[in-house]
Amino acid sequence: MEDSQEEVLSIFKETGALLEGHFVLRSGLHSGHFFQCAKVCQQMAAVERLSTLLASKSQSLSFTTVLAPAMGGLVIGQEVARQTKSRYIFAEKENDVLVMRRGFTFQPGEQVLIVEDVVTRGGRARECIEIVRQAGAVPVAIAMLVDRGANETRFDIPAISLLELSFPTYAVDDLPSELAALPVQKPGS
Numbered sequence: 001m002e003d004s005q006e007e008v009l010s011i012f013k014e015t016g017a018l019l020e021g022h023f024v025l026r027s028g029l030h031s032g033h034f035f036q037c038a039k040v041c042q043q044m045a046a047v048e049r050l051s052t053l054l055a056s057k058s059q060s061l062s063f064t065t066v067l068a069p070a071m072g073g074l075v076i077g078q079e080v081a082r083q084t085k086s087r088y089i090f091a092e093k094e095n096d097v098l099v100m101r102r103g104f105t106f107q108p109g110e111q112v113l114i115v116e117d118v119v120t121r122g123g124r125a126r127e128c129i130e131i132v133r134q135a136g137a138v139p140v141a142i143a144m145l146v147d148r149g150a151n152e153t154r155f156d157i158p159a160i161s162l163l164e165l166s167f168p169t170y171a172v173d174d175l176p177s178e179l180a181a182l183p184v185q186k187p188g189s
Helices: 003-014 044-057 074-084 123-134
Strands: 018-024 030-035 065-069 087-094 097-099 111-119 138-147 159-164
Touching: 003 018, 003 044, 003 138, 003 159, 044 074, 044 138, 044 159, 065 074, 065 123, 074 087, 074 111, 087 123, 097 123, 111 123, 123 138
Parallel strands: 065 087, 065 111, 111 138, 138 159
Antiparallel strands: 018 030, 087 097
């Protein structure tokens, strides 16, 4: 693991954001590990450092706007936008689908960086890509703190992550006995 990944993992551990137990992820899959980014986002020094690392990895990209899906990407997205002096907007759930509200719009051809906290299968990131494209703007990349699929989740635009970890995930009917024996938690994203 490279030094920056070690640093990011250390930040997650120090803030109590890497949980162990039996969790149901947003994707519906089960796992023995959960990244609770809200715990990281309580600590502004951690938010600033993680955003600095993410902005640095995104510096070769050309974008004027950062779009984050609510709830997970809100804090990190805003800080990346602040550091890169970009416009910041977010998509939020309406009937369990991400939509643009609050008068947010894109200009045709506007270059947009999508910022997420944790990606397992990429559902919310794909919704953001579609929102950007439907508005006539251009999604240039997805920048995420954690790629839980260790780069197995594929997008048709570049994906940048600070930490790539592949903790096993399981369908509910395929749980290992040691995981099934633990109480199930759904901490929220």
